[in-house]
Amino acid sequence: MFINTHTHTQLYDAKIELVNLNIGAPDKPNYYSYGIHPRYITKETFKSQLEELNIVVHEKRCLAIGECGLDKLCNVDIALQQEVFIEQIKIANKVKKPLIIHCVKAFNELINCLNLNDNKVPVIIHGFNNNENIARILVSQGMYFSFGKALLGYESNAAKAIKNVGRKNFFLETDDADISIKYIYKKATELLGIDEDTIRLQLQSNFENVFNFKLT
Numbered sequence: 183m184f185i186n187t188h189t190h191t192q193l194y195d196a197k198i199e200l201v202n203l204n205i206g207a208p209d210k211p212n213y214y215s216y217g218i219h220p221r222y223i224t225k226e227t228f229k230s231q232l233e234e235l236n237i238v239v240h241e242k243r244c245l246a247i248g249e250c251g252l253d254k255l256c257n258v259d260i261a262l263q264q265e266v267f268i269e270q271i272k273i274a275n276k277v278k279k280p281l282i283i284h285c286v287k288a289f290n291e292l293i294n295c296l297n298l299n300d301n302k303v304p305v306i307i308h309g310f311n312n313n314e315n316i317a318r319i320l321v322s323q324g325m326y327f328s329f330g331k332a333l334l335g336y337e338s339n340a341a342k343a344i345k346n347v348g349r350k351n352f353f354l355e356t357d358d359a360d361i362s363i364k365y366i367y368k369k370a371t372e373l374l375g376i377d378e379d380t381i382r383l384q385l386q387s388n389f390e391n392v393f394n395f396k397l398t
């Protein structure tokens with residue numbers, strides 16, 4: 183059983199594919215995350231988008247809020263990004279569903295937003311490919327990691343981090359890459375030096391715990 187924790191299109195090669203939807207997406211797959219990506223925030227639309235998010239998060243098949251977060255390389259004003267992120271932290275805590283995070287060069291601000299708003303839900307940093315120091319800080323904050331195509335790069339940050347973050351703290355994803363999640367699993371087994379059955383069982387149990395979801 184394969185689980186893809188974050189993808190933008192259904193690839194039909196995993197038991198669970200958590201498809202990330204933007205606000206207003208017309209068709210909904212079996213399981214999805216729903217949220218406002220920092221890059222797509224505008225002053226004119228964010229309030230109505232938050233209203234819609236507030237409704238959709240109650241749907242059973244909506245397993246997480248996201249991807250949301252902070253991105254210092256995009257053109258959206260960082261203060262506005264923080265305002266919208268904080269609203270999404272509040273929504274996630276109200277419905278007790280995890281946050282799937284997009285974070286670029288803003289980990290300090292990210293941690294502050296979460297802690298100052300008394301976040302209690304699991305936080306999953308998606309597409310993690312940052313250095314050891316950042317990984318260590320995020321681990322100390324009890325965060326989870328989702329690794330994707332960066333694992334395939336030779337001695338990438340992600341390939342190092344997966345060995346250090348702890349078996350209970352990670353997930354695997356394809357994000358927007360046109361590859362099978364099976365390939366990411368295979369690479370992860372090599373990096374961790376464990377067999378496929380072990381990693382599948384571990385990721386099933388991680389998924390059940392963090393997403394409060396019973397796999398059958």
Ligand SMILES: [Zn+2]
Pocket residue numbers: 188190202249357358
């Ligand atoms: Zn994504």
